[in-house]
Amino acid sequence: MSKTVIVVGAGTAGLASAIRLQNNGYDVEIYEKNPKVGGRMYQVEEKGFKFDVGPTIVMMPNIYKEVFEQAGRNSEDYIPMQKLNPIYSIQYTKDESVDVSTDLADLTEFLEGISEEDTLGYYRYLTQTYKRYLVAKDHFIEKPFRKPSDFYNPKTLLNAYRLKTFNNAYNEISKFVKDDRLMKMLSFQTLYIGISPHNGPSIYTIIPMIETIYGVWYINGGMYTMATSMAKLFEELGGKIYLNSSVEEVVIKDKKANGVVVNGEVIEADYVVVNADFPYAMKNLIKNEKDRGKYTNKKIDKMDYSCSVFLMYLGLNKKVSDDTRLHNIVFADDFEQNISDIFDGNDPKDPSIYMYIPTKIDDSLAPKGKEVLYVLAPVPELKTRGHKWTQDEINEYKKIVYDKIKMKKGLGNIEDFVEFEKIFTPNNFESEFNAMHGATFGLAPTLLQSNYFRPQNKFRYAENLYFTGSSVHPGAGVPIALTSAKLAADELMKDDKNF
Ligand SMILES: Cc1cc2nc3c(=O)[nH]c(=O)nc-3n(C[C@H](O)[C@H](O)[C@H](O)COP(=O)(O)OP(=O)(O)OC[C@H]3O[C@@H](n4cnc5c(N)ncnc54)[C@H](O)[C@@H]3O)c2cc1C
Structure with a gap:
């Protein structure tokens, strides 16, 4: 009989590690707290507009393709891609912009x-x-x-x-x-x-x-296609995904993981792979601090976290000007001050923003003649910021971001054609995906939190327990999280063969 594996979370790394293990003969089940797969690679769909919630820029396409190819599939059947040129447009000042070409x-x-x-x-x-x-x-x-x-x-x-x-x-x-x-x-x-x-x-x-x-690439249907295609492949291979199923605990007995608790019930497994954010999982899923080795609550609180983002998902009732591209950067007038603010815990008064307009090349994401506009401003994570965003602060900050959008030619009267608006703050990343302090990219990859010093894929303090995702080795970003999935699956299989 096949050995069983439970994966906690259907984010990028959870799905990719589950595929690799299922494809290598394990019986794998994924438990995901949300109603859709993808984690930060989620999709918001409202009024016919489809928004990628988090990642949008596809780099290192071969790492994406390899997830499908190692299972004997043609990646084109799952994630058809096109190469972008220019890769993005950069707006330095109101009058100066450049298209960056490869x-x-x-x-x-x-x-x-x-x-x-x-x-x-x-x-x-x-x-x-x-x-x-x-x-x-x-x-x-x-x-x-x-x-x-x-x-x-x-x-x-x-x-x-x-x-x-x-x-x-x-x-x-x-x-x-x-x-x-x-x-x-x-x-x-x-x-x-x-x-x-x-x-x-x-x-x-x-x-x-x-x-x-x-190069920089685009997956048809947006980044969410990667999430749904990974889920599709996993199910084709015989794996099971349970949505709306929050894991409450990883069961550890005698320094060995042997299952999880969902809805108060213990579900046993030979191995557990945790994709939920590492610091959150340490504090919330491994109940006994003694089972966590050096990762005590005190240690987790003292670790450094990456910055977060303030996001606006806008559905526009018409197409925007030809001066915009699929990916657009608009710099703050004073970039140094902008950076200091983000990492000193202040909401930047003059932010740099990133705008993603996938409907420039993909009509499947909005009703005919309309446009999807995703606007991201980096802001401090909640630990450095000191408190969660209030509704008043969100309303105020929204105005600052709208003013910045207006720097782009043709978007001077942007508010006039917004048909749908949804805002995501660090609060949402914390509550919806259990990302500690709403740090969108997980533990910061400082020197002392990188490579050997980053939490590893094989847990050092309990057997049969593995971690994968942004906050563990090798780090954040979709291709790197996919690499983390490969490492976690390989570590598990290496241990299994040694028994
Ligand atoms: C706004 C934003 C923009 C980004 N832009 C890019 C980009 O352009 N290009 C790029 O390559 N990368 C980008 N990234 C980074 C990239 O998205 C992430 O590194 C990657 O998607 C993280 O995947 P993950 O598997 O580590 O974590 P997650 O996606 O967070 O997956 C963890 C999963 O676990 C689930 N979970 C948590 N707790 C539980 C529980 N108790 N029980 C069950 N399930 C649970 C969560 O719901 C989630 O589905 C961006 C990220 C963000 C947030």
């Missing part, structure tokens, strides 16, 4: 318009960062750290040195380019994983390099 000739023309020195610097940045990425990928991102000697050995320590990650992202970029617009263009992406370009480890300067060399 086409070498277009990119070079744009860079040479700045200076030949910065063009050279940009291409040096690409090659040197690609080199560091290969080290990170082979020796850290795709490698589990079970025991101290997996990290504290001469080879790994040498590779850690070769990563040269002690500098911050902004300083690292300044070694290559001088132009302020280019500096911004290559450093704001640390916000994709919720850390500051001025403090976060410089390794995250790999993100714009990855966008440029592997």
Whole structure:
């Protein structure tokens, strides 16, 4: 008889780990608290408008495809993709914007318009960062750290040195380019994983390099297609998903996990894989602090959390101007102040915003002739902010974000054509997905919370228990959460074979 596995949560990493285990002969059941799969990769559907709730930018498409291909499927049948060019538009000031291209000739023309020195610097940045990425990928991102000697050995320590990650992202970029617009263009992406370009480890300067060399893609139907397609594949393989089923406890006896509690009932399993946010799960699902090793309530409270976001999902009653793209960035006038505010716990008075308009290329997401507009402003997570958002604060902040949207040509009178509006704050990320402090990208990937120092996929303090998702190794972002799913499934299978 097949061994049984319970997965807690049908987020990106929960679904992907469940697929891998089911495909390798385990009998897998997923319990998800919400009425739909996807977790942060959820979809809000209202009045014919369909909004991706969280992730929107598809990078490293091969990692998405591999989830389907390792199960012998053609990924095109599940997540048909198209490559974007330009990848996004950046608005620096009211009058200055640029479309960022991955086409070498277009990119070079744009860079040479700045200076030949910065063009050279940009291409040096690409090659040197690609080199560091290969080290990170082979020796850290795709490698589990079970025991101290997996990290504290001469080879790994040498590779850690070769990563040269002690500098911050902004300083690292300044070694290559001088132009302020280019500096911004290559450093704001640390916000994709919720850390500051001025403090976060410089390794995250790999993100714009990855966008440029592997491209930015769009999955038809939006990111939610990835969630529903993973659920479809899992069920085709024989797995079961229970929605509206909140797990109340992971049962641990004699330092061994053997099931979960749902609706007061114990459901037994040979293995448990937890996809729910790690710090939340420690505090709420493992009831006895003694079963958690070093992850006491005090330790969890002291950990560093990534920033959060203020999101507006707007259904527009007409198409917006041709000056917008699928992905759009609008910078704050004072980006440095904006960053300080986010990480000092203040709601930025002049935010930078990201706008996603999938209906530019996909008519399936809105009624005919109408537009979906997703607007995101990074804001502090709730621990640093000190308190939850009140309705008055939400109403006030909404006005600030609307003013910023108006910087984009053709959106000057945006409020006139809003037919539907829904707001998500850090409060929602905390209550809807159990993300600790509403930190949208989980535990911050600081040096002391990365690689060996991040919570690992195989739990060190109880047998038969595994973790996967943003707050555990290797970290946040869809491709990285998918890698975390692979690591967790591999760790479980490695242990199983050893018995
Ligand atoms: C606003 C936003 C924008 C983003 N943009 C991008 C992007 O453009 N590109 C990119 O690659 N990444 C992006 N990300 C990051 C990416 O979305 C996440 O890293 C990834 O989706 C997280 O997946 P996960 O499996 O770790 O967690 P989750 O999606 O949070 O999954 C955890 C699941 O567990 C469930 N759960 C929690 N508690 C319980 C319980 N007690 N019982 C049962 N179920 C439970 C939750 O409901 C959830 O479904 C973005 C994230 C956000 C929030």
